Amino acid sequence: MTIQAPAHNPSQLSLLSDASSRLEKALHHVVLSNDALGRLRFPKASLSVSIPVRMDDGSLRVFQGYRVRYDDTRGPGKGGVRYHPHVCLDEVQSLAFWMTFKCALLNLPFGGAKGGITLNPKELSRHELERLSRGYIDAIADFIGPDIDILAPDVYTNAMVMGWMMDQYSIIKRKASPGVVTGKPLALGGSQGRDTATAMGAYNVMTHILPKLDQHPGNTTVAIQGFGNAGAALATFLHQAGYRVVAVSDSEGGIYASQGLDIPKIREYKRDSPGERLRQRHSIQSIYCHDTVCNIGEEIISNGDLLKLDVDVLIPAALENQITAANAGEIQARYIFEVANGPISSAADEILDGRGILVFPDILVNAGGVTVSYFEWVQNRNGFYWTEAEVGDRLNTKMVAETAATWAIAQEKSISMRTAAYVHALNRLGEALDAKGTQDDYLS
Known part of the structure; x- marks a missing residue:
């Protein structure tokens, strides 16, 4: 199955093609409709934005930002935001693609998404980083939400950045919206155990x-x-x-x-x-x-x-x-x-x-991060928070269960653990995608 990438960056196109090539072996071990395959070839939505930031010396710099929601069949998009000089749309789309399968593999009620801004964050002051982070949310606020697409930390972003982003989104929406971002500081609705x-x-x-x-x-x-x-x-x-x-x-x-x-x-x-x-x-x-x-x-x-x-x-x-x-x-x-x-x-x-x-x-x-992000999202929605021990127990239960299931598939089919993981994820994605109707449902 070949997925589509923006064609302006050959090196990152290679990364995306490499990501999708992992599915080829898995497709021999699943029954997936043509409808499901067709939907997984393209991201559901991609957004590129420019973010003007007033720097500490009074100058204006414009940064390029991205957000991709690859698939949301199983639930709202979920994925981190990275700050890095190499961030581009192709990379973000590849990471959103991976997140789609990661969330399905762990049986989380999320689709896959990812975001990022092209910059070297070490060159900015903390005030500049805050203005940039809030500007990013200003630019993508209509594209995200607790029931649409949920952000999280990634490369060179942390709990403080997530707190700024959540606060800015809440200001825009004129209501407290902790569920739009995970990986937040505990004082702003974060979860115990998220940092590890x-x-x-x-x-x-x-x-x-x-x-x-x-x-x-x-x-x-x-x-x-x-x-x-x-x-x-x-x-x-x-x-x-x-x-x-x-x-x-x-x-x-x-x-x-x-x-x-x-x-x-x-x-x-x-x-x-x-x-x-x-x-x-x-x-x-x-x-x-x-x-x-x-x-x-x-x-x-x-x-x-x-x-x-x-x-x-x-x-x-x-x-x-x-x-x-x-x-x-x-x-x-x-x-x-x-x-x-x-x-x-x-x-x-x-x-x-x-x-x-x-x-x-x-x-x-590495799915522990998104799993505890899911726990944080659940706690935000319920307004009831768990202890670190409770989070750890729930995480262990989830990780061991899906590891055991993937291992069993690998042993049964004599395939690699990577292929088995994609088989496990594809089975869940295919079931959800087909539940919306396939060609067979319209032939009579």
Whole structure:
């Protein structure tokens, strides 16, 4: 099945085509009507906006913003907003496509959506970021809503940004509207457990799967590419459980220690000062160089080196396309759990599969974030809030149930976990799409 992308950016068109190509194998294992296939080929709605912002020096800059709602058959669109220099319509559409299947896989009453603004947020002051965030909502307010399309944090956006966005939407609508945004500060209707949800969901998947592979805390080594919010929290959970985390990295480089790293110590050096995630990181200059994890005192390695380490478990938790046909043949890990979105290309998938390396896909492994976002949305609508323990229990139940179902499909059909995940999601999407009527319903 080929999905349609804007044609002005060949590199991102490749990303979108790569995303849709993952469905080809799954389509051999599902019964999907032509009507459903036709609807999934195109996004339901795409919006491009310009956002004029008065900068602190009095100048005016105009930023480009996007929001794509790929499918809302199963419920309102759901997806994050990222601030990054590489954001473009093609990338946002690809991510909305992935979100469609992620929400179906986790059986959440949402469709897939995504948004973003093209900029380097580190170049803006906090006041400028607030004006930009509120301007983005001014531009897309008629396109979103608690029953239409719900926003969430993503790359270089956080709870503070989500609070600004929710507040601006409420001002426009002249009523409190906490359900339009998830990932908000607790004081503004956020959910307990949301800040570690992606990591905890991944941990739930791993601790359900690894024992099936005879991988237990005492005999399992782990390398994590990406020491941001999700990667750092997941490293902490695994370290606390007794897994040997031997390597971590951030955008500037990484560290490796065969005996295992002191994750709490690294997080202490890496931790941001409160409210400064979008600005300069808080660092201890005598120990911590250039705001990276590369000078803690262990062996210094590059991001590329980390991917090739001889470990039991590799966790890409950074950006897209980190493992491609160019380096897939050098991967030595036995198992890969994708915490980032799209860290492995489809060509690399074929190579890894041929070498017997098991890959557990992003649409399952990193779905803890959108699952707790769903919990937050439910709490906002009900006006009743759960404890952190309740959120954790509900998340574990949901993640384990869908992991077990996907594993069962993979075993029954002798297919990869990625293909099984898409089969599971397509079955749910197809059922919802066909419930609106198919060609057969009109033939008499």
